[in-house]
Amino acid sequence: MPIERVNEVENLKEQLRQAQRSLHQLKCAIPILPDADVLYEKIVRTCTDHYTHTQAVTSLEEKLRRLRLSDKPSEQRLSEIGSLNLEIDYLTLQFRFCRSQLFTLFSVPPLLIALDKMTPQEWETLMRRPQETSPNKPLVMDLNTLENITFDQLQALNSLRFSLNDFRAEAQNDADKEQLPFEGEPRNRLDSMQKFNLDIQDAVKNALHGKAPAPVQDAGEGTPKVRGEDEIIRENEEFIEGLIESGSEHDDHDDQVSVDEDMGSDSAHDDLSEAEGSEEEPEEVWQEEPDEPEQEEPEDEDQRELDDEDDIPEEFPRRENLRRRAIQIENEIRSTEQAIHNFEEILRQYEQEPLCPPRRFDLGRIVRGNERYMKCAFCEASGIHYSDSCTAFRDPLERRELIREAGRCWTCLERMCARGATCRKYLTPCFYCRDRGHHSALCDFPDHSDYIRTRMEDAKEGRRRSLNRLRDLQRERAYLGVDL
CATH class of the missing domain: 1.20.120 (Four Helix Bundle (Hemerythrin (Met), subunit A))
Known part of the structure; x- marks a missing residue:
């Protein structure tokens, strides 16, 4: 019996020594x-x-x-x-x-x-x-x-x-869209210049074909030929003066050929000689006209009136159409500027509205292992998504009604909660409105923010279209060049 007690005492002493060594090691391990x-x-x-x-x-x-x-x-x-x-x-x-x-x-x-x-x-x-952190606002230290x-x-x-x-x-x-018009603007200007040059060339050709060949048909009358060239020069003196001079030399050559072919007729020869003289020295022809019989003057005046009447259908309607189009453009410009002002006023009002991030239903899937049994407070699906990302009940009013009927806490969405300051999320602000007293899943501020953002996007799109329309109208007005 004494031997057993001795052995027991020895075992206890050994355990004590091991405990002391372990305690010493723990003390050494603690920094x-x-x-x-x-x-x-x-x-x-x-x-x-x-x-x-x-x-x-x-x-x-x-x-x-x-x-x-x-x-x-x-x-x-x-x-x-x-x-x-x-x-x-x-x-x-x-x-x-x-x-x-x-x-x-x-x-x-x-x-x-x-x-x-x-x-x-x-x-x-x-x-x-x-x-x-501030007066009457305690610092959270739990x-x-x-x-x-x-x-x-x-x-x-x-x-x-x-x-x-x-x-x-x-x-x-948006940056890509802004870059594309910038790159295409020089190309559009080149196309416009090329089209403008083609229009000028067509106008020159129409003017030459419409009035220059007339003196060739009346080989014996030199005066109408000189008058036709003067009219062409007056109408196109800014851009076709060189072409008219070359066209006049070509007409002189044609007249000379017609004179050589009609050398058999003395009367025709005299008429052609007078025509050539009128082409070479037009001032002398106009000075000698008073010596001719007075019956020819009414013919010249009638011919001028006919030529003027021929010019009216070509020039007057075109100017009238341009003037009407210019008036229409001015009215559209004023309406477009007013629309731009209205859109900017709408945007200015919406910019003063507070907004929050949108509710992301696609980012609320549960991925943590310790949350695989967490239930959604609305559809009660386990381990699938958080309550804020529930797609079965999206309307905040419907969500609040469900929480009220289920008797859940508005702050933590739990049934077993003492409510008030004892709730574990009492001091947690809402993710969207930053207020306390309700869970982020019950906040209706994201829906209001989405509505404001939609209206702002519509206003920005309307302003962008109006600005593009205004630039087009101003470009068209500058191209017409009509003074009202």
């Missing part, structure tokens, strides 16, 4: 721990940084909203989108760092208590010290609440990243 006051200051500093990053997310959402409503060039918008994307990455890293720091800091008090460096009562007294806020903020940043990617694609499309 140098800060004092309770230093630890508390670090926790307060980290919680303050966490709150600052939360405010930065709200500011980031406002920057994205202003960028969506701005009329800045596409290149500048793309540059700002890149900056916002970097801010999202930075805030994501900061939230993850704060989460890691908080877990580490809140694991130190149990070690200090275990090492008899402080008592639980001392730690509770430290944590009761009031800390405020680890579970901070974890919930961090989760919501990371989800908000992820949604902002997707929205920013969509906006980047839209801005890139």
Whole structure:
């Protein structure tokens, strides 16, 4: 019997020595721990940084909203989108760092208590010290609440990243659309110049064929030929003077050929000689006309009147049509300018409306293993999607009615909740409107924001079309060149 007791005592001593060695090893493994006051200051500093990053997310959402409503060039918008994307990455890293720091800091008090460096009562007294971010706004220092806020903020940043990617694609499309007209404008101008040159050439050909051949048919009359050339020169003196001179030389050559063929007739020879003399010295012909019989003067006046009457159907209706078109263009320009002003006024009113990111139904699938049994508060599907991304019930009013009938908490959507300040998400702001007191899945602000965005896009599209129409009308007015 004494031998058994001796063996038992020896075993107990050995266990004690092993426990002492293990305790010594644990003490050696524990790093140098800060004092309770230093630890508390670090926790307060980290919680303050966490709150600052939360405010930065709200500011980031406002920057994205202003960028969506701005009329800045596409290149500048793309540059700002890149900056916002970097801010999202930075805030994501900061939230993850704060989460890691908080877990580490809140694991130190149990070690200090275990090492008899402080008592639980001392730690509770430290944590009761009031800390405020602003007057009457306490600083959140509960680890579970901070974890919930961090989760919501990371989800908000992820949604902002997707929205920013969509906006980047839209801005890139706008930049491509702006680049295409810029590249096509020189080509359009060249085409317009080429068409204008072709129109001028057609006008010259029509003028030459319409009046220059007339003197050749009346070989014995020199005066009408000189008058026809003068009329052509007066009508086209700005751009066909050289062509008229070459055409006159060609007509002289044709007249000379006709004279050689009719040399047998003396009377015809005399008439042709007079015609040649009138072509070479037109001033002398006009001076000798008073010596001719007075019966020829009425014929010349009648011929001039006929020529003037021939010009009226070609010139007067064309000018009248141009004048009418110019008046119509002026009226359309005034109407288009008024429409542009109306669209800008509509956009100015909508830009003052607060907006939030759209509700992304396609990004709410559950991928975490510890959430595979989580149920949707509306359709009660398990492990498929979060409640905010439920596609079976999209209307916020319908969702609120379901929550009211099921007796769930409006803040955490749970049935077993004491409500009020004791709810674990009491201090968690809504992802969309940033207010407290309701869950993000029950917020109706995204629907209002979607409506405002749709109306703004319609107004921008109407303004863009009106601006394009105004440029076309101004270009057409400059091309006509008609003074009203």
